[in-house]
Amino acid sequence: MITTPPPGWRETTVRRVLRVLDRPARSGLGVITAYRDGAVTLRSNRREDGYTFSDTENGYQEIRPGDLVFHALDGFAGAVGVSDSHGNGSPVYHVCEPIAGDDPSYLARLLRHLGTSGFLTTQAPNVRERSVDFRNWSTFARIPLMLPPADEQRVFADYLDRETARIEIFIEEQRRLIELLRERRAAAISHAVLDATTVRTQLRRVVDVIDCAHVTAEFVDDDKRYPVASIRECRGTTVDLSECNYTTAEFFDHLRASGRAPHSGDLLFIRNVSVGLVSVVTPDLPEFAVGQETVLLRRRTDIDPSFLRYALIGTEVRHAIEGAMIGSTFRRINVSAVRALPVPLPSLHEQRRIAVHLDEHTAKTDKLIAETERFIELAQERCAALIASAVTGQMDVREAVA
CATH class of the missing domain: 3.90.220.20 (DNA methylase specificity domains)
Structure with a gap:
């Protein structure tokens, strides 16, 4: 003001x-x-x-x-x-x-x-x-x-309409680029995974699919000892607890009971709302619990966790997930449908080779996406600064239209 x-x-x-x-x-x-x-x-x-x-x-x-x-x-x-x-x-x-x-x-x-x-x-x-x-x-x-005087208001408004329209066009172009990069990444993943083998099996035959506790945990702000992973923590390749919620010791123990405690190499699969997000549990993470939107995938010795994640985000499994989802406003997939998802199963050696190849490929694409997202942030900041300067008197109306 x-x-x-x-x-x-x-x-x-x-x-x-x-x-x-x-x-x-x-x-x-x-x-x-x-x-x-x-x-x-x-x-x-x-x-x-x-x-x-x-x-x-x-x-x-x-x-x-x-x-x-x-x-x-x-x-x-x-x-x-x-x-x-x-x-x-x-x-x-x-x-x-x-x-x-x-x-x-x-x-x-x-x-x-x-x-x-x-x-x-x-x-x-x-x-x-x-x-x-x-x-x-x-x-x-x-x-x-x-x-300002009404005539200056109209000059400012017209100027801001023009300039923000240009910025919005740029932002939309960058968003289309991000979408194209994501499509290419998905195509590369699907090509590598599907070409590896014609053998398909159900997910339940290569991992233990563990339904997590159907309880709404109480979240607390004053105790950071009992982290809980949910949808937000599964948006990347690996589980990220940097912004997770924390619960009480009682809820923590309940959520981890009956074999629901995540181990290194497990995968977390989101089955509610953001259906199909999947992340790998890495050995550097502290002990944590898993929220009720999540299914825990406990791998067996003949499956590589990184390869399995790529298989689960590929187009073949994605189409199967879309076909199995229920609900109109809040989309979800039943645990039984998760267990029945089709996954390719090449040899363990081939799985690891594909995972390494895709790690390198997707890292380059993800870097480009991150850079493009930063361009969008800068453009949005420029737009906000432009408007602020106009409505707070920091911009000379004569210079604006010069």
Whole structure:
């Protein structure tokens, strides 16, 4: 937030700048969502899975193109923007229009910056976990603002639209590159694994498939002795406990009982939500427990853990997993289906040769992916800095369009 306004800027509040629109919902219109990336659009323009729709749209309100929409519970995280659609929106939205000739696009960018920079959190009377509550219009209306003249707002808004569009195009190109690299990595894995042998067997014949305890562990912050691995810890080649949760001694012992304690060389297979993630347990890890989303794969002497991981993330097994999954919103696979997954079984010597080859190949690809992801982060930081400089008076409007 600006402490000293630049020359020509005015000190004001949301109440003096925006007027709340109170339109009743109109039948036959789609549902509009304010997303955290600043888009305000029909859900059908993005995706509809994972949402719960209201049959009555009780309390919903009409939203028109050009309306400024602020999500009263998610605005602190960036869910504010100008609608590009005509539809109905949740009563948790403040649907507004400028009352003093200010530019709605500029105002939306300013409010979004105040949210993502943490300023709105300092203004809210009620801060919950992952949410800052501005449902009370009077509270939201008291938020202080610093605004340039309206004509400068429009110049800034047009400039930011152009520059952020360029950055977004670059980011999208980098994301497509990452997707291409991942596809090539998957193809290389499948080619190496499938060409090794025509012999197939069920997973249960090469490993012990151990279903983990169906209990929700209590997590604690003050005791780091009892780590628990779950979905987050299985996103890489090996299990990573650097950001894991910790539980109590009682839950730890219960989760590790009946042969469920992971050993070096075991694999963890995720069967709920992020189905098919699989990581190898390495000898450097401390003793840890495994969460209920996980299946423990205890290898036998005739299977190499690295090769088995590659086999399980290859296209053949991936297709089998897709065919065996159940559930609509929360996808999962039953333990019996995990046991029946088809895996290739070349000789142990051949398994190790393939694993070494793929380790080298995927390491190069993973490095390229990491570098590209860093480019995306830098571009996003550049975009945020550009917007911040415009809405806080650090940018000269004449230089912006020069």
